[in-house]
Amino acid sequence: MAKYPPYVNSYGQLSKLFTEIKKASVPPKFAQDFMSSMLGLKSSSYRAMIPLLKNLGFLDQGNVPTQDYKDFRDDTKSGLVLAKRIKETYSDLFTAHEYANKLSKEELTAKIITLLGASKADPNIRCIVGTLQELFKLADFTGKHKIEIKKKQADEGVIEKIPHEPVEKLRQLGISYTINLNLPATTEVEVFNAIFKSLKEHILGE
Numbered sequence: 001m002a003k004y005p006p007y008v009n010s011y012g013q014l015s016k017l018f019t020e021i022k023k024a025s026v027p028p029k030f031a032q033d034f035m036s037s038m039l040g041l042k043s044s045s046y047r048a049m050i051p052l053l054k055n056l057g058f059l060d061q062g063n064v065p066t067q068d069y070k071d072f073r074d075d076t077k078s079g080l081v082l083a084k085r086i087k088e089t090y091s092d093l094f095t096a097h098e099y100a101n102k103l104s105k106e107e108l109t110a111k112i113i114t115l116l117g118a119s120k121a122d123p124n125i126r127c128i129v130g131t132l133q134e135l136f137k138l139a140d141f142t143g144k145h146k147i148e149i150k151k152k153q154a155d156e157g158v159i160e161k162i163p164h165e166p167v168e169k170l171r172q173l174g175i176s177y178t179i180n181l182n183l184p185a186t187t188e189v190e191v192f193n194a195i196f197k198s199l200k201e202h203i204l205g206e
Helices: 011-023 033-039 045-057 067-072 078-089 093-094 105-116 123-138 146-156 167-172 189-202
Strands: none
Touching: 011 067, 033 045, 045 078, 045 123, 067 078, 078 093, 078 123, 093 105, 105 123, 146 189
């Protein structure tokens, strides 16, 4: 039988864990005392969350928060960061089914059983499926938030607009104009494409 993927028995408490991580400052080390004193997670059931955070890439082997941990605390990135980490941590599952996050509980259970070669009576299957479903709820697999951010960056890139006049009319009058752009600090091509597409549609009238 294949090795069990990362899971916790108290998967119903994952939402609270990640909510509290966003609220608190980043600790030098993520230990049990930090969870109980700073996050208010005093139950012993939360101890198993630390190995899960390591498996997800939010903590290194010394329990030091990683860049993904820090990025997750940003509401504009959290869902995307978690989705990325889930896909990497449970790569076998997403290789078997690209949209595993969209599977129903029954479908996900069947897929896990098949991948592990486990028995339907295996009590760990319920916890694996429960852990995955709770993580899926917190993640953003659509990339929608990223698209909205890029659109905002593109909109902010145009700092000066001219009065909207038909371009052909301006050409007939022999009028020319200059457009000044303040491009955002990014290397992503999609942002620049969005800026110039907006210029073409709303200013050049093409």
